[in-house]
Each structure stands twice: as structure tokens, then as C-alpha cells.
Amino acid sequence: MLRGEEIAPADTANIALVPLATPLLAGPGAIAAVMVLTKRYEDAPGRLGVLLGIIAVVVVVAVGLMLAAQIARLLRPSVIQLLTRVLGLLLSAIAVQFIVDAVKIIAVR
Template sequence: MGVLDTVLLVEVFVTLFVIMDPVGTVPIFLSLTSGRSAATARRAAWQAVAVSFFVITCFAFFGQQILSYLHISLPALQAAGGLLLLLVALELLTGKEDSMVASTGGNVALVPLGTPLLAGPGAIVATMLFVEQVDDSATFLAVGLGVIGVHACLWAAMRFSLPILRLIRESGVLLVTRIAGLLLSAIAVQLVADAVRAFIAGEG
């Protein structure tokens, strides 16, 4: 084995890219940061990525121990994340995102952007499974670089979406917000449905 397992690196990057979906994050990021200064939105972008990376890393190293200690199954974690995202989606769909921002202390970068949107149950579980394949420095480096690469893409997608926000104006932001709410609700329902299927199958 060389200094880097490129096959595992590509597998980690592609899997997490599909799950965390940097492109799909853009409308949600725009709707949550609309009406804020460019500097605040830029800060929210890197804060959300930093929170996501911290959560993913913590679960990569200690996830199995944390879940075992708290007697939490992976489907339960997935269902909880789905329900939390569904609440956020409903706020966006009904135009009450201001109350959501107030309830999170004004920092949407932490919740819901950083977690559970970016560092959601899907990404956490996938990372934990990849970590189980780590048996030497080459595989460890591959998983680490894969996670870092996806987070770099997430930051770039949100950071360079800001000119779009200035271009589409207030009416465009309203449209993007509703679309984001619809997409987020679909993601949330899918997470809960997958969790219910896992419970029925006896994995919970």
C-alpha cells in the first residue's frame, strides 16, 4: 500500500459529496442569510463549514462510543435529524424564518446550517462506516482528505453564491426560500422514512 489509498479517497469524497450536496445547499444558505450583510453571510459560510467539520470529526473518532454510551441507534439519530430539518423546512415554507433565526440566537451557521443540514445523520453514518475501513496511514489519509475536500466544496458553494443573492433581489429571495423549504422538507421526510424502514427491519 502506498502513502495514499486513492480508491478509498475517491469513494469517500464522492459519497459525502452526494450526501452533503454542496450545490443543493446553496438555495437554503441564500434563504437563511438573506437580508444580512455580505460580511455576515461570508462569516456564516465558514462558520457552518467549521461546525460541520467539527461534528463529523468528533463522530468519526468517538461516534460509536457516544451512541453506545447513550444507547442510541443509528436509525434513531437519523429520525431525530429528519424531524429537526422538517421544522426548519416548515419555517421556510410558511415565511417564518425570522422566528427561527431569533430562536437560534441569530446565528444560522450553527443550526440549522452546520448541523443537521451539512453534518446530518447521513454524513455522520457514512463517515463512521468509512472510519471502520481505516487500518493504516494510507487509508487514514484517504478518509481525512476526502472529508476535507468535501468541506472545501461546501465552503466554495456557499461563499460564491453571495453574488447570486445580490442579483435576484428580494422577490427572487422569496422564491428561493420557498424552493429551499420544499427541498429541505423532502430531505427531512426521506430521512425519517429511511429511519422507520430501519426500525421495521430490526436495525434499531
């Protein structure tokens, strides 16, 4: 602005979406799930099942992330916003159910 030139603001609309893949694949929830499942299924077939499940999830998420741009081009912004809100509501419902289950377990003790 000192030289009379106006600098356009950086496009920061999608700044929150940048670290999406790392927490999804290796976040605390994923690590805890792997720890719980490997403890629950300590025999060889059980561990193989857990490993195959992990591989399946990684493949599905990788394909989804690779096709995300093409899918976003096919969908209108209003559809994407609707899906975001519906899935956010579903996530909130799951979180509330976790809390209710934890309170029930604590109340029984």
C-alpha cells in the same frame, strides 16, 4: 426618546444567517458523517478518500461563502426567495425519507 430623539431600530432582517458557516462545516451532521465514514473505510485508501472528500467539501463551501455576496447581487430577491423555498422543500423531503427509513428498520427488528 427621553430627549425627544427617536432611535432607529436596528436592522435585524438577517440575524438568523450569521452563524451559517459554523454549523454547516462543523455541526453535528458533519461530525457524525465523518465518524461513520471513517469507521466504514478503515483502510488507508478509504481514509484518504474520506479526507479528500472533506477537503473538497470545505473548498466548495468556502468558495460559495466567499462568492455569496456577488451571487446575491446578481439574483433578484424573488429568485432568492424561490430558491430558499425549493431548497427548504428538498430538505424537508430528505428529513421525511430519513424518518421513513428509520421506521422501516425498527419495524423489521
